Amino acid sequence: MNSVVCIKRVPETAEATLKIDPANRKLEVDNLVFGINEADNYALEQALLLEEEFGGEVIVVSVGPPETDEIIRMALAKGAGRAIRISPENLSELDPYSIAKLIAHELEDEEYDLIFTGCQASDDGFSQVGVALAELLGIQHLSMAVKMETEEESATVNRELEGGLMAQYKLNFPAVITIQTGLNEPRYASILGIKRAGSKEIRVVEPGSWNEKMVELNKLSFPPPGKMAEIFQGSPAETAEKVCEVLKTKGLL
Amino acid sequence: MSKEIFVIIEHRRGTIRDVSYELLTKANDFANNIGGSTAAVILGNELDEMVQHLKSSAHKIIALKNEKLGDFHSEYYQEALKSIIEERSPLLVMLGHTSASYDLAPALAVAMGLPLISGCSDLRLEGNKVITLNQVYGGKINAEYSFETEKGGIITLLPGSVPAKPGGLSAEVEEVNVSFEREFEDKVFIQFVESAAGEIDITQAEKIIAIGRGIKEEDNIAMIEEFAQSIGAVVACSRPIVDAGWLPKDRQVGSSGKTVKPKVYIALGISGDFQHLMGMRNADTIIAVNKDPNAPIFGAADYGIVDDLFKVVPAIKDKLAQL
Amino acid sequence: MSAGDLEKHDVLSCIQCGRCTAGCPVSIRTTFNIRGTINLNLRERKKWIQPQDIWSCTTCHTCASRCPKGVGIVDYIMGLRSYQVERGKIDPAARDALESILKHGNPWGRVREKRSDWIGENKVRILQEGESTEVLLFVGCTPAYDPKAQKSAQALSRILAIAGVDFAIMGNSETCCGNEVKRMGELGLFEMLVEDNTNLFSKYKFNKLVTISPHCYNTFKNEYPNLGDKVIHYTQFLVELSEKGKLKLSNDNEAKAIFHDPCFLGKQNLIYEEPRTLLKAVLKEELLEFDRNRERSQCCEGGGGRMWIEVDSDKPRTAEERVRDAHYYGAEILATSCPFCLLTLSDAVKTAGLEDKLQVKDICSIISPGEGEKDGQT
Numbered sequence A: 001m002n003s004v005v006c007i008k009r010v011p012e013t014a015e016a017t018l019k020i021d022p023a024n025r026k027l028e029v030d031n032l033v034f035g036i037n038e039a040d041n042y043a044l045e046q047a048l049l050l051e052e053e054f055g056g057e058v059i060v061v062s063v064g065p066p067e068t069d070e071i072i073r074m075a076l077a078k079g080a081g082r083a084i085r086i087s088p089e090n091l092s093e094l095d096p097y098s099i100a101k102l103i104a105h106e107l108e109d110e111e112y113d114l115i116f117t118g119c120q121a122s123d124d125g126f127s128q129v130g131v132a133l134a135e136l137l138g139i140q141h142l143s144m145a146v147k148m149e150t151e152e153e154s155a156t157v158n159r160e161l162e163g164g165l166m167a168q169y170k171l172n173f174p175a176v177i178t179i180q181t182g183l184n185e186p187r188y189a190s191i192l193g194i195k196r197a198g199s200k201e202i203r204v205v206e207p208g209s210w211n212e213k214m215v216e217l218n219k220l221s222f223p224p225p226g227k228m229a230e231i232f233q234g235s236p237a238e239t240a241e242k243v244c245e246v247l248k249t250k251g252l253l
Numbered sequence B: 001m002s003k004e005i006f007v008i009i010e011h012r013r014g015t016i017r018d019v020s021y022e023l024l025t026k027a028n029d030f031a032n033n034i035g036g037s038t039a040a041v042i043l044g045n046e047l048d049e050m051v052q053h054l055k056s057s058a059h060k061i062i063a064l065k066n067e068k069l070g071d072f073h074s075e076y077y078q079e080a081l082k083s084i085i086e087e088r089s090p091l092l093v094m095l096g097h098t099s100a101s102y103d104l105a106p107a108l109a110v111a112m113g114l115p116l117i118s119g120c121s122d123l124r125l126e127g128n129k130v131i132t133l134n135q136v137y138g139g140k141i142n143a144e145y146s147f148e149t150e151k152g153g154i155i156t157l158l159p160g161s162v163p164a165k166p167g168g169l170s171a172e173v174e175e176v177n178v179s180f181e182r183e184f185e186d187k188v189f190i191q192f193v194e195s196a197a198g199e200i201d202i203t204q205a206e207k208i209i210a211i212g213r214g215i216k217e218e219d220n221i222a223m224i225e226e227f228a229q230s231i232g233a234v235v236a237c238s239r240p241i242v243d244a245g246w247l248p249k250d251r252q253v254g255s256s257g258k259t260v261k262p263k264v265y266i267a268l269g270i271s272g273d274f275q276h277l278m279g280m281r282n283a284d285t286i287i288a289v290n291k292d293p294n295a296p297i298f299g300a301a302d303y304g305i306v307d308d309l310f311k312v313v314p315a316i317k318d319k320l321a322q323l
Numbered sequence C: 001m002s003a004g005d006l007e008k009h010d011v012l013s014c015i016q017c018g019r020c021t022a023g024c025p026v027s028i029r030t031t032f033n034i035r036g037t038i039n040l041n042l043r044e045r046k047k048w049i050q051p052q053d054i055w056s057c058t059t060c061h062t063c064a065s066r067c068p069k070g071v072g073i074v075d076y077i078m079g080l081r082s083y084q085v086e087r088g089k090i091d092p093a094a095r096d097a098l099e100s101i102l103k104h105g106n107p108w109g110r111v112r113e114k115r116s117d118w119i120g121e122n123k124v125r126i127l128q129e130g131e132s133t134e135v136l137l138f139v140g141c142t143p144a145y146d147p148k149a150q151k152s153a154q155a156l157s158r159i160l161a162i163a164g165v166d167f168a169i170m171g172n173s174e175t176c177c178g179n180e181v182k183r184m185g186e187l188g189l190f191e192m193l194v195e196d197n198t199n200l201f202s203k204y205k206f207n208k209l210v211t212i213s214p215h216c217y218n219t220f221k222n223e224y225p226n227l228g229d230k231v232i233h234y235t236q237f238l239v240e241l242s243e244k245g246k247l248k249l250s251n252d253n254e255a256k257a258i259f260h261d262p263c264f265l266g267k268q269n270l271i272y273e274e275p276r277t278l279l280k281a282v283l284k285e286e287l288l289e290f291d292r293n294r295e296r297s298q299c300c301e302g303g304g305g306r307m308w309i310e311v312d313s314d315k316p317r318t319a320e321e322r323v324r325d326a327h328y329y330g331a332e333i334l335a336t337s338c339p340f341c342l343l344t345l346s347d348a349v350k351t352a353g354l355e356d357k358l359q360v361k362d363i364c365s366i367i368s369p370g371e372g373e374k375d376g377q378t
């Protein structure tokens, strides 16, 4: 079973102080640490598990700058066979449609049973590339997979709906499946493994400047502080006191 | 170009989902501003009852009927929507940013050559441009995206972006019997599956203490359970806690978990990503404890404490003990 | 493990006497039996055995110090672990800790920009490249980020300031020492940290490298190139200061205290006296001792990656036993000098329900209590 996994390099922003560049178009990345997008890591693991079970090859594809090789090498260390990195010049301006298009173009000559992507990227949160890619390639897709039972040519997949409900589908291959976090337990890429993976192929594609996008990013800004909460100041003992007051006035104690 | 706004109605097991009324509210406002109109597009098999519910919320209702449309299936939905959109060329197609649109919107956009902005919380028209507001980087930054409306376009709106209001309209209903030229046998919907039920029902709870990744370790949960018990609350959590196997799935609050409306929701070490906020933003009182002053949870909370939860929780316990 | 590797660690000379398992703190709590593991491996010399329970090992070194044949048991265990690490299938918590070290330079998943937030109001100089200092204080990941352990960093910097020591830290440039990384069997990452840190150290001039954690001490002292003589644990350094008369210690602390020897300070580096000297200098009453002290000290299960890896067991943690013992001996303060011990033991005080009776404190916090700690609160 051959699978393609699309992965994205994203900054870890949960705890970091974010800065926007003077043109209000990009995040300043100097102080940020990057890694593989969380859901993509589960997608990669799913592909590797299938390779272990059914044989075949796992091919990693990423649209990103040269630094993306860091996460690609990790994927190769974990067991992917080879990788394709697509690095257009105007990368930061591209919309999900363009990303899907670039990937679809590179997959034309590949043979695959399944294409995995994460269900959502933690940076822009669009959740578009996987499903758009399926449409461009003219194959089936299913998004937000939380459970997957695979056979040679098909899989039974539960996709996540709201409110703890799942919808179960049967899907024939070839297909694109976008993976939700929690589907499996991603493995670790050791440093020696990453070094050894240095000999595996990363094919670099440089399509120059890409002009087919349909959506523009106008600007980035920080959310207005207005709707912020009333922040209790003081020592833990003082703030705790105020919490208790709130609970008391609401009749909750 | 028409000035009609299509709102794709979402329903499950015979009930229209709340997000659809929010979408209609937003769409009606938008249409008013530009002197346009709204059409609620509902796809399904037995639609009469749901159509009645929609009547006051749009200028027009387009009911696309076929037995294949009974349960959501992105391929049949896509086929049906593609032909009606091609035929009517609406200015804009709006969907909820929900599991259904994750599966449908990107493919529909590609199939029709239309621009798509997913997950926006607001939108406006400027000249011939639709401009949206999106929350990116886990809600820490706002982004404005835009597309030209020459050919139309698609947006998906985050659930909870606007409170649903009664529309006060009376829609004319147009029924269309759809036929499909092909069957999608390579993707077959089998059934709905409920996640396993546990003994505690957080949706019924009056007081919830919710923990997130800030709890750091499974062992720390015991302390929270104890705290919760002391005030008669139940412990819920963000999804990473469930992923880690620290609490069962039915304790998860958020878009892929439960929606809760307790009198008080105390969020400890939860950053407040929108998927989480969606499950708890309607709580009467939200108190958040987070070390990061910029954590988006403070945007949803009524009261906040910027501090280490491992300092604040013991302090609250102490205070409660004194009462 | 191959015969060659077994030979490297002297495993082939094992006589299966079982002294190792008999002293092992986790053999009582888990299925892990180090003698049994060696036995299995001696029977299957060509194969890599992959027992999961080797992750129970705290790398405390009790076994190795008891072994009559000098088998390199702990290195052997690290070798077995590294085989599993290379295959990527390790405990998710261990995985996250290792990934965090690679990304953020600490195992706690915290961002680098907050590494020196512990300083707060304290006056601590942050060394710039090319600058020199007499003492470079290596804070360590846990004292840098963990609120409980931060108190040790704060206390120690207060003490150094009062003693007029010329000291500084590396601020947010400081990176994990790698001691636990190596013990989790991630040898590649360890090598990388050694290289990066050696590089980093070369950018500053200093005469002494003082560590708060015995774990940092251990690896800098014994496993880094060209650092050995400069490395000194803070308990040793404070004794030096007090001998030179720079640090005045007065024995006015009335609490009854007992000392828990951290494995990486005691068993592994034979530093037994200095912590006791310091405690005796500040305590009014005689310092209490555990029956199992010094080289027989019971491991708190904080080492060898066990800060992140949980083991299956229905028996209480050894730390819980330890705090109960401390209470039994009549101690009000359980003193230690290791951030991991501080955390495991403090936690155990809670699980043992001894919160009102026993406090766990780092020696530097006993010497220099922080805000609100002076009258006995933590």
Ligand SMILES: Cc1cc2nc3c(=O)[nH]c(=O)nc-3n(C[C@H](O)[C@H](O)[C@H](O)COP(=O)(O)OP(=O)(O)OC[C@H]3O[C@@H](n4cnc5c(N)ncnc54)[C@H](O)[C@@H]3O)c2cc1C
Pocket: A014, A015, A119, A120, B211, B212, B213, B214, B215, B237, B238, B239, B240, B241, B252, B253, B254, B255, B256, B257, B258, B268, B269, B270, B271, B272, B273, B274, B275, B276, B279, B289, B290, B291, B292, B295, B307, B308, B309, B310
């Ligand atoms: C399709 C989809 C559906 C999803 N559904 C859900 C869902 O239903 N529910 C859900 O919760 N998530 C859901 N998620 C995941 C969601 O995007 C976030 O990843 C998740 O909510 C983050 O959880 P968190 O806040 O616990 O963790 P983080 O985002 O990591 O935040 C941890 C927070 O804790 C704070 N913190 C750390 N230590 C401390 C301390 N000692 N004291 C105080 N504060 C501290 C940090 O500052 C940070 O803000 C979904 C994601 C996707 C893609």
Ligand code: SF4
Pocket: C013, C014, C015, C016, C017, C018, C019, C020, C021, C035, C038, C063, C066, C067, C068, C069, C070, C071, C073
């Ligand atoms: S103590 Fe040494 S010789 Fe005895 S069983 Fe253990 S490893 Fe073998």
Ligand code: SF4
Pocket: C020, C023, C024, C025, C026, C027, C034, C056, C057, C058, C059, C060, C061, C062, C063, C064, C073, C074, C299
């Ligand atoms: S190092 Fe400690 S925990 Fe590990 S096997 Fe030896 S005695 Fe047991």
